[in-house]
Amino acid sequence: xxxxxxxxxxxxxxHLQQAGKNVLTNDLAGSLQTKPASVTDMLKKLEAKGLLLYxxxxxxxxxxxxxxLALAIIRRHRLWEYFLVEHLQFGxxxxxxxxEQLEHVKSDLLTDKxxxxxxxxxxxxxxxxxxxxxGRIEVQQQVCLLQLKPxxxxxxxxxTEQSSELLEMLRMKQLQIGTRLEVKQHFNFDNSMEIQVRxxxxxxxxxxxxxxxxxxxx
Amino acid sequence: xxxxxxxxxxxxxxHLQQAGKNVLTNDLAGSLQTKPASVTDMLKKLEAKGLLLYxxxxxxxxxxxxxxLALAIIRRHRLWEYFLVEHLQFGxxxxxxxxEQLEHVKSDLLTDKxxxxxxxxxxxxxxxxxxxxxGRIEVQQQVCLLQLKPxxxxxxxxxTEQSSELLEMLRMKQLQIGTRLEVKQHFNFDNSMEIQVRxxxxxxxxxxxxxxxxxxxx
DNA sequence: AAATATTTTTAGATTTGCCTAAAAAATATA
DNA sequence: TATATTTTTTAGGCAAATCTAAAAATATTT
Numbered sequence: 001x002x003x004x005x006x007x008x009x010x011x012x013x014x015h016l017q018q019a020g021k022n023v024l025t026n027d028l029a030g031s032l033q034t035k036p037a038s039v040t041d042m043l044k045k046l047e048a049k050g051l052l053l054y055x056x057x058x059x060x061x062x063x064x065x066x067x068x069l070a071l072a073i074i075r076r077h078r079l080w081e082y083f084l085v086e087h088l089q090f091g092x093x094x095x096x097x098x099x100e101q102l103e104h105v106k107s108d109l110l111t112d113k114x115x116x117x118x119x120x121x122x123x124x125x126x127x128x129x130x131x132x133x134x135g136r137i138e139v140q141q142q143v144c145l146l147q148l149k150p151x152x153x154x155x156x157x158x159x160t161e162q163s164s165e166l167l168e169m170l171r172m173k174q175l176q177i178g179t180r181l182e183v184k185q186h187f188n189f190d191n192s193m194e195i196q197v198r199x200x201x202x203x204x205x206x207x208x209x210x211x212x213x214x215x216x217x218x
Numbered sequence: 219x220x221x222x223x224x225x226x227x228x229x230x231x232x233h234l235q236q237a238g239k240n241v242l243t244n245d246l247a248g249s250l251q252t253k254p255a256s257v258t259d260m261l262k263k264l265e266a267k268g269l270l271l272y273x274x275x276x277x278x279x280x281x282x283x284x285x286x287l288a289l290a291i292i293r294r295h296r297l298w299e300y301f302l303v304e305h306l307q308f309g310x311x312x313x314x315x316x317x318e319q320l321e322h323v324k325s326d327l328l329t330d331k332x333x334x335x336x337x338x339x340x341x342x343x344x345x346x347x348x349x350x351x352x353g354r355i356e357v358q359q360q361v362c363l364l365q366l367k368p369x370x371x372x373x374x375x376x377x378t379e380q381s382s383e384l385l386e387m388l389r390m391k392q393l394q395i396g397t398r399l400e401v402k403q404h405f406n407f408d409n410s411m412e413i414q415v416r417x418x419x420x421x422x423x424x425x426x427x428x429x430x431x432x433x434x435x436x
Numbered sequence: 437a438a439a440t441a442t443t444t445t446t447a448g449a450t451t452t453g454c455c456t457a458a459a460a461a462a463t464a465t466a
Numbered sequence: 467t468a469t470a471t472t473t474t475t476t477a478g479g480c481a482a483a484t485c486t487a488a489a490a491a492t493a494t495t496t
Contacts, residue, residue, distance in 0.1 A: 005483065025444055038484055040445055045482090057444060057491060088331040101323045107316050113306040223453060243474055256454050258475055263452090275461060275474060 002049075004104045007073050008032060009042050010051055013062055014070035022059040071135035072111075077103035078124035078131075079114050085125040086118065092125035092177055093167045108133075127158030127177055127214060145183075145213040146191065153182040154215035161212045169209065181215075220267075222322045225291050226250060227260050228269055231280055232288035240277040289353035290329075295321035296342035296349075297332050303343040304336065310343035310395055311385045326351075345376030345395055345432060363401075363431040364409065371400040372433035379430045387427065399433075 002010075012031045016023040025043070029036045047054040051066035062070060080102040084095040112133055122138050123129055129137045142157050156179045159170070170176065174197070184194040184202045191207035220228075230249045234241040243261070247254045265272040269284035280288060298320040302313040330351055333339075340356050341347055347355045360375050374397045377388070388394065392415065402412040402420045409425035
């Protein structure tokens with residue numbers, strides 16, 4: 001069994017590792033809101049437990065055990081997010097903090113029963129894939145909205161930033177996870193694009209916004 | 219906000235207090251599986267936080283704030299137990315440990331939404347009352363099975379011990395929370411009693427067993 | 437390449453929650 | 467009542483997870 005702190009480190013390493021490049025002490029300190037010195041301490045402990053390989057000054061890489069643990073934590077996190085949004089009527093932008101707590105409840109039986117209860121969802125409310133009990137992830141061919149060509153239809157499946165400013169804007173424009181849209185036009189001048197949702201009048205969104213929206217092609 | 223350890227102490231004090239008499243260091247050490255010295259340390263801290271009144275060598279009493287906190291924790295615990303049994307199909311005897319973890323997830327909004335989702339249940343799967351969001355408890359006129367007279371009908375609503383031996387026996391005899399029964403006869407010799415479940419043949423249960431079963435009168 | 441700046445690690449403290457062993461207080465017994 | 471027993475507290479320590487400040491390693495500039 002692992003402590004909450006250990007689990008949080010493993011999860012952070014996994015996410016940074018996924019984002020490419022190798023994971024440095026300072027990156028972890030940043031994403032865990034802690035000091036580099038604390039990170040160094042913990043990395044030594046996690047290496048001793050066989051969850052990651054740690055090379056002084058050079059960075060860190062998860063072992064197979066580490067990856068397995070990370071995926072188990074992410075599975076719990078995303079299942080709970082799904083539960084909170086789909087069953088308890090939370091907004092998809094209010095669930096992160098609560099899921100951060102729930103993900104550390106340790107019971108494989110609970111996780112699996114929750115999964116079955118909800119019909120084994122494959123994606124969480126932010127559009128991120130939910131690993132199965134073996135840690136397998138269904139790869140989603142999702143693409144950035146910016147890359148769509150006029151005429152293509154798609155559904156929003158992920159938002160890569162959670163700032164309240166961005167969420168506010170999505171609320172106003174009635175864009176949410178699952179919203180289906182069609183690209184009408186693309187302006188090379190500022191990379192903005194006209195999109196249409198259902199049969200409402202088309203409207204335009206900026207490059208800055210489109211860049212954070214990922215869609216699943218139909 | 220309070221730590222998990224603090225919450226567990228407050229909960230333990232509350233339960234011992236409910237059981238009558240004043241709460242001593244050793245009682246707490248027993249029910250928290252810890253050493254008396256640790257209890258003394260924690261009691262000082264909790265007194266400083268205004269959750270209880272602590273008199274050296276004499277015992278401890280919750281303040282209003284302490285009671286409020288205890289009831290909030292118990293509310294979360296019992297709501298989660300209800301969820302685990304009624305929604306996730308756990309047996310009512312397997313949920314305690316998991317609920318011990320879930321009860322420490324801190325979010326009033328979560329608690330309230332969970333409550334609404336399940337239709338604001340008033341009793342958990344063991345028959346214990348669930349405090350409402352203000353900490354009010356619905357008193358249940360439940361009575362020990364031993365006190366029933368022949369001819370009286372009732373439904374099992376609580377089991378006051380969780381030993382696997384007792385649970386095993388209940389399983390064999392097909393007695394569970396909610397089971398309706400009627401008392402057929404009472405033997406003064408050994409205080410055993412004949413009971414009948416539905417229209418099956420009556421059978422007898424010992425005083426030791428009946429003593430741990432509480433029922434709601436019809 | 438030397439000097440400067442940044443990143444990372446080490447060393448030494450702190451806090452929380454627990455422990456053991458010994459001292460002090462309360463209770464029971466002779 | 468004096469003595470023994472039990473309960474509780476104090477004193478001193480330990481492990482986990484964090485911190486600050488200083489030292490060491492690496493990276494960047496000039």
